[in-house]
Amino acid sequence: xxxxxxxxxxxxxxxxxxxxxxxxxxxxxxxxxxxxxxxxxxxxxxxxxxxxxxxxxxxxxxxxxxxxxxxxxxxxxxxxxxxxxx
Amino acid sequence: xxxxxxxxxxxxxxxxxxxxxxxxxxxxxxxxxxxxxxxxxxxxxxxxxxxxxxxxxxxxxxxxxxxxxxxxxxxxxxxxxxxxxxxxxxxxxxxxxxxxxxxxxxxxxxxxxxxxxxxxxxxxxxxxxxxxxxxxxxxxxxxxxxxxxxxxxxxxxxxxxxxxxxxxxxxxxxxxxxxxxxxxxxxxxxxxxxxxxxxxxxxxxxxxxxxxxxxxxxx
Numbered sequence: 157x158x159x160x161x162x163x164x165x166x167x168x169x170x171x172x173x174x175x176x177x178x179x180x181x182x183x184x185x186x187x188x189x190x191x192x193x194x195x196x197x198x199x200x201x202x203x204x205x206x207x208x209x210x211x212x213x214x215x216x217x218x219x220x221x222x223x224x225x226x227x228x229x230x231x232x233x234x235x236x237x238x239x240x241x242x
Numbered sequence: 243x244x245x246x247x248x249x250x251x252x253x254x255x256x257x258x259x260x261x262x263x264x265x266x267x268x269x270x271x272x273x274x275x276x277x278x279x280x281x282x283x284x285x286x287x288x289x290x291x292x293x294x295x296x297x298x299x300x301x302x303x304x305x306x307x308x309x310x311x312x313x314x315x316x317x318x319x320x321x322x323x324x325x326x327x328x329x330x331x332x333x334x335x336x337x338x339x340x341x342x343x344x345x346x347x348x349x350x351x352x353x354x355x356x357x358x359x360x361x362x363x364x365x366x367x368x369x370x371x372x373x374x375x376x377x378x379x380x381x382x383x384x385x386x387x388x389x390x391x392x393x394x395x396x397x398x399x400x401x402x403x404x405x406x407x408x409x410x411x412x413x414x415x416x417x418x419x420x421x422x423x424x425x426x427x428x429x430x431x432x433x434x435x436x437x438x439x440x441x442x443x444x445x446x447x448x449x450x451x452x453x454x455x456x457x458x459x460x461x
Contacts, residue, residue, distance in 0.1 A: 166370060173436060176421065196375035203447055203451065211415040211416060214393055216416065224274070230299060
């Protein structure tokens with residue numbers, strides 16, 4: 157049995173599942189069959205991968221020094237003998 | 243409640259031992275790694291940044307006091323994030339703030355990140371097919387792609403996402419977590435995690451596309 161071919165819009169909606177390897181073998185084949193003949197969807201897939209790569213260049217925000225010092229003071233209080241801990 | 247394959251690493255276990263011994267450096271290492279994410283998780287459920295900071299401090303106390311009970315059946319960071327989420331949910335409820343999951347996830351958003359006009363409708367000459375192919379990014383110099391301006395644009399695009407979408411894409415694509423760890427830490431189903439990631443990446447891709455093909459983020 158051959159499944160109906162996917163449309164471009166359907167393929168675009170499945171691309172994260174495809175990239176995440178979360179499709180069934182049959183769905184995966186349908187997506188790949190479409191990509192093999194569709195330049196638009198292939199370009200879009202490349203752009204999704206590029207988006208992932210560029211997002212990976214971001215860095216987590218740094219926390220201010222005074223916030224760290226406040227937590228360090230709290231930690232010392234929690235862990236000193238007779239402190240909050242335990 | 244941990245997913246298969248997501249358990250404490252050797253590094254986690256060493257940090258836990260140091261924390262049990264009251265090691266300040268180990269504590270500060272955890273603070274530097276996790277404080278920012280914890281604040282954002284807390285902020286999803288409570289009314290203000292100040293309350294979120296209070297929740298996070300309470301979560302750290304919970305971590306320090308509860309570390310003897312950490313059994314290594316999840317990663318340390320998953321365990322920590324679940325503590326902060328639980329405290330934040332309780333505090334939010336006490337504030338009378340009920341935040342439906344659909345609001346955090348952006349389920350009500352009308353903007354899907356994919357424009358209907360990109361595809362022919364059911365009556366078009368090629369239903370569901372591209373009306374115009376996406377523009378090409380090839381040929382854009384690497385300097386521009388990874389330049390500060392582009393990265394700032396991505397950062398802002400993420401900030402503008404619904405909170406749970408933003409956190410999923412940060413944990414997955416900025417911090418490089420696995421999907422199992424993200425869904426454990428944020429208490430999401432596997433499907434939900436993927437749907438949120440898909441929406442987030444789709445929106446960021448579109449904003450990148452608009453920026454890269456016009457030349458300046460101010461256009």
